[in-house]
Amino acid sequence: MPVLLPDLNNRVALVTGGSRGIGRAIAVALASxxxxxxxxxxxxxxxxxxxxxxxxxxxxxxxxxxxxxSAADEVARMVAEVEGGLGAIDVLVNNAGTGTFRDIDVLTEAEFDHTLAVNLKSAFLCTQAVLPGMRARRWGRIVNLSSVAARGAGAVGVHYNASKAGLEGLTRGxxxxxxxxxxxxxxxxxGPIDTEMAAPLKAANIAERLPVGRLGAAEEVAQIVMMVVGNGFxxxxxxxxxxxxxxx
Structure with missing residues (x-):
């Protein structure tokens, strides 16, 4: 499906968790x-x-x-590698995430901590790493991948809810x-997107509960990311x- 594209020639983008699913679609759209x-x-x-x-x-x-x-030293190394190979980072998409399905009766402290580290702390670390350059150049676009679970019950678990709600607060701050x-x-x-992570939702036939009657496509999420990347207001x-x- 076509994506309305901003002009990102001479810009450098970093997509965390960009090897598959939504991250892959975003990376391809940015390159396009x-x-x-x-x-x-x-x-x-x-x-x-x-x-x-x-x-x-x-x-x-x-x-x-x-x-x-989710590790500060690895983020610093990553940003240095990107800057050395491609140039200064103008667009950051914090897409990396984890979403292990856990009910409250079996969720552990370690799983809670891991989810917040991957879904929330990583966005803080990556943003802090690229902001100085963006501020010096007075141009930058940061997009954080949240979830419908940030403001609703969600299906994954309270650990996931908390991580995504925190991500939206981080965004506004x-x-x-x-x-x-x-x-x-x-x-x-x-919401429910047809990716590997959504396999349990597909098995539960959640598409029937959606007004549109189907799961979303990763490219449809990428379209919205491109929209905000191209809009300075x-x-x-x-x-x-x-x-x-x-x-x-």
């Missing part, structure tokens, strides 16, 4: 708009390499960079502080992409 794209991954090197090959095959610039984005420096910070909140917002499951 002219950006050089760093595809972050933690474990799936082969899939990250496939995204890079796809972008390069279309005439774009890309590299894969491994890092656990940064947006208020850097808007006058040419930097926008927004969140995109998908929208900041501090959370944009829902959920097939009418909820209205926020």
């Amino acid at each position: 708009a002219g950006a050089a794209v760093a595809v972050n991954y933690r474990q799936r090197a082969d899939e990250a390499a496939q995204v890079v090959t796809l972008i390069q095959g279309a005439g774009g610039r890309a590299l894969a960079v491994r890092a656990d984005v 940064y947006a208020a502080r850097v808007a006058r420096e040419g930097i926008t910070v927004n969140a995109v909140a998908p 929208v900041t501090g917002q959370t944009i829902a992409v959920n097939g009418g499951l909820s209205f926020i």
Whole structure:
């Protein structure tokens, strides 16, 4: 499906968790708009390499960079590697996340901590790492991938709810502080999207509960990310992409 593309020629983008699913779709869309794209991954090197090959095959610039984005030292190394290979980072998409399904009766402290580290702390670390350069150049776009679970019951668990609600608060806090420096910070909140993570939702036939009658496509989320990347007047917002499951 076509994506309305901003002009990102001479811009560099970093997509965390960009090797598959929504992250992959966003990385490809950014490259289609002219950006050089760093595809972050933690474990799936082969899939990250496939995204890079796809972008390069279309005439774009890309590299894969491994890092656990919940660890400060690895984030610092990742950003240095991207800057050395592609240039200063203009667009940051904090997409990396985890969503292990756990009910409150079996959820452990370790699982809660891990979820907040991957889904929330990582966005803080990556944002802090790229902000100085964006502020110096007085231009930047930061997009955080939230979820319908940030403002609803959700199906994954309270650990996931908390991480995504925190991410939206982080979004608003940064947006208020850097808007006058040419930097926008927004969140995109998908509902059930047809990706690997949504397998349990597909098994439960959740699509029948959605007003549109189907799961979303990763490319539909990418369209909204591209919209906010291309708009310098929208900041501090959370944009829902959920097939009418909820209205926020």
